[in-house]
Amino acid sequence: MEWLNAIVQGTLLGGLYALFAAGLSLIFGVMRLVNIAHGDLIVLAAYLGLTVTTATGMHPMAALVIVVPAMALIGYALQRGLLNQTLGDDILPPLLVTFGLSVIIQNGLLEVYTADPQTLNAGALETASVAIGGATLGKLPLLTFGIAIAVIWGLQWTFYHTALGRAFRAVSDNQDIAQLMGLNRRHIFGLAMALALGVTAIAGILLGIRTSFDPSIGGGRLIFGFEAVIIGGLGNLWGTLIGGVILGVAQTIGAKIDPGWQVLAGHIAFLVILAVRPNGLFPRVSG
Amino acid sequence: MPDPILQTRGLNAHYGDFQALYDVELDVGEGEVLAIIGANGAGKTTLMRSITGLLTNGPDQIHYRGQEISRLRADEVAELGLAMVPEGRQLFPSLSVKENLMIGAQVGRSGPWDLKAVYDLFPILEERKDQASTSLSGGQQQMVAIGRALMANPDLILFDEISLGLAPIIIKDIYEALPGIIGKGMSAIIVEQDITKALSVSSRVYCLQEGRVSLESASDTVSREDISRAYFGIE
Numbered sequence: 180m181e182w183l184n185a186i187v188q189g190t191l192l193g194g195l196y197a198l199f200a201a202g203l204s205l206i207f208g209v210m211r212l213v214n215i216a217h218g219d220l221i222v223l224a225a226y227l228g229l230t231v232t233t234a235t236g237m238h239p240m241a242a243l244v245i246v247v248p249a250m251a252l253i254g255y256a257l258q259r260g261l262l263n264q265t266l267g268d269d270i271l272p273p274l275l276v277t278f279g280l281s282v283i284i285q286n287g288l289l290e291v292y293t294a295d296p297q298t299l300n301a302g303a304l305e306t307a308s309v310a311i312g313g314a315t316l317g318k319l320p321l322l323t324f325g326i327a328i329a330v331i332w333g334l335q336w337t338f339y340h341t342a343l344g345r346a347f348r349a350v351s352d353n354q355d356i357a358q359l360m361g362l363n364r365r366h367i368f369g370l371a372m373a374l375a376l377g378v379t380a381i382a383g384i385l386l387g388i389r390t391s392f393d394p395s396i397g398g399g400r401l402i403f404g405f406e407a408v409i410i411g412g413l414g415n416l417w418g419t420l421i422g423g424v425i426l427g428v429a430q431t432i433g434a435k436i437d438p439g440w441q442v443l444a445g446h447i448a449f450l451v452i453l454a455v456r457p458n459g460l461f462p463r464v465s466g
Numbered sequence: 467m468p469d470p471i472l473q474t475r476g477l478n479a480h481y482g483d484f485q486a487l488y489d490v491e492l493d494v495g496e497g498e499v500l501a502i503i504g505a506n507g508a509g510k511t512t513l514m515r516s517i518t519g520l521l522t523n524g525p526d527q528i529h530y531r532g533q534e535i536s537r538l539r540a541d542e543v544a545e546l547g548l549a550m551v552p553e554g555r556q557l558f559p560s561l562s563v564k565e566n567l568m569i570g571a572q573v574g575r576s577g578p579w580d581l582k583a584v585y586d587l588f589p590i591l592e593e594r595k596d597q598a599s600t601s602l603s604g605g606q607q608q609m610v611a612i613g614r615a616l617m618a619n620p621d622l623i624l625f626d627e628i629s630l631g632l633a634p635i636i637i638k639d640i641y642e643a644l645p646g647i648i649g650k651g652m653s654a655i656i657v658e659q660d661i662t663k664a665l666s667v668s669s670r671v672y673c674l675q676e677g678r679v680s681l682e683s684a685s686d687t688v689s690r691e692d693i694s695r696a697y698f699g700i701e
Contacts, residue, residue: 342572345561349569352558355520358540359550361573361618 182435184314189431191316193424194324195389198382199404200411200419201331202375208414209347209371210266212273216280218401220376223284224250224383225392226292228299239299239388247380254376258369266368281397288394299387323385327423330378331416337374338416347371399442406449412459421460425452471496471622471653472517472548473529479509479516479677486512487677494622499654501668501685503661505697508674510657511553514626517655518550519543530622544573549620553627553657555611557599564595566610570617577619578650584613587643605636612640612647622653629660641667661693675699 203217214220224246231242261280265272307318338344349357350367358364386392386400407426411418426445433444452460472494479487487509494500504510515521517528519540528536535543549570557566567584585592588609594602599610608628615623629637637660644667648654658664665671665685673681673696681688681696 342568345565345569346572348560348565349558352560353556355540356552356556356558357569358520359518359544359552360569360614361541361544362569363539363541 180313182432185431185435186428187314187316188320189428190424191320191324191427192431193407193420193427194320194327195382195385195423196403196407196426197327197420197423198323198330198378198385199400200407200423201327201334201416202379202382203401203404204408204411204414204416204419205334205375205378206371207408209351210368211270211351212262212266213270213277215274215277215401216284216397217277217379217404218399219281219284219288219397220250220379221383221386221400221404222288222392222394222397223253224376224380225299225387226288226297226394227380228384228387229292229297232299239301239384240304243381243384246384247377250376250380250383251373254372254374254379255369257376258372259365262372263365263368285394285397292394294393294395296391296393297387298391299384301388305388319385319388323389326381326385327420330381331420334374334378335416343370403445406445409459410449410452412462415459415461418459418461425460469496470494470529471498471531472655474513474517475527475529477513477516477527478524479512479521481512485677487516490674490677490679492672492679494653494655497651497653498670499648499656499668501664501671502655502657502674503659503664503671503693503697504674504680506659507676509677510674511626512677513674514550514553514624514655514657517543517624518548541573544618545575547575547619547621548624549615549618549622550624551608551611551615551626551628553630555604555607557607557610557614559598559600561599562596563591563599563602563610566599567591567613567617570614573618575619579616579619581617584616587616587646588613604632605639608632608636608640612643616647620652622655623648625654625656625658627657627659629658629663637663661697673697 199221203214206212206214227246227249228239228242231237231245232239262273265276304319308315309318338347346362346367349360350362350364354364403426407422408419410425411422425448429448430441430445434441470493474490474492477487477490478485490513502510516523519538523536525536526534530546530548535546558569561569567581590606591609591613594606599607628640641663656664656668668685671683671685671688672679673693675696681692683692
């Protein structure tokens, strides 16, 4: 029963990792940009949530109404103002620039919020639980998992059933020809980044409610996000959710064996899958 | 010649240090079908890329309906009513047939062409509308590429090597469909290696040779000798 419990908890934790990963996956899918600053943007969203909740007294979940559009705006501005200039045939400039961005965000957060660990106070939601069968599940992890499914379903729907999604796929396929069709790729990339950082905002708030955070933890979130994306297979959002779940389960099982093994077990699961299936479990079928 | 819809004046194009076009002067009349012929590497596709804004041009080299478009981005040029059927089709592989067509309408210009009109022109595309565009035969892919350009309701449509890599029977079908397309008041530029085909549908012909215009003539009076000379540069 305890093992089953660990697996269930790990699965729910995977929802959070999938949220870390979804924005990363979306950006890579649309513009082949590997965003090293992604983890720090998650932390930035958590801090924005902190500012909003302390200033207004809002519940962190309600603060999403402000933080999601704010992050989306930051995303659009960041893409149009900075990242578009780095995109080209060479993959190195975007890596270097987002790495620099990561350093800037971390130090900016340190300057503004200090290095003290913070947490978003969600009141009763943090500890509430429901008993299902023999297991007791926290309401927050359940909610997180539900949000992850909803977000991925929403992204999937956007990609395959809207004009915006069609534009994303067209630009991803062939930038020149998409441009001939009247799609301004710089604008489309801006919208993709806005959408990705909107998702990142949700991830950041849920992270902030779940655990304490400080400006330095972005790198770790980036790794978890990357691992979930790679395990699931690049360009497959449902695969990303499964990747997150596998990572989460590996971590909780590792922690069950020895608390010190939590993070390591996740990395080992990732490396094993990378060795056996280098393209991930569910790579996008290329046309 | 009727009023020009498109004019290039002293058009030069470069890929890095390599100059691909030299002082190209070209006029397309309103409602006219122009053929551009030339050997491989003569600069035909480069010329298409310059006109559509995929290449960055120098100032004041391309005019469309009297408006200077040399410095516009490709999406801005497309909005003015200039569409291209690119060489090698270049459909979007992750989009279905129908989605490829719908992307063409993204510029938001109104006119006679919509999904229904394209399906009437190429009924096979309606049958295949939900398939991946890459699952179609070459000829059907070319129909999608043509339909995609028409969906923009362009005033000027550029066909870059539409018969390249297609079976002769398919080429015949496509050329038979062309008058129905261009007949709706559109102007067209047809880039073609098949000279007979190019001359049969066009009113005037330009030949490019090593990036320069080597011949400009009416299609029905041009002689084979003139074409050979312009094509190969042999005196």
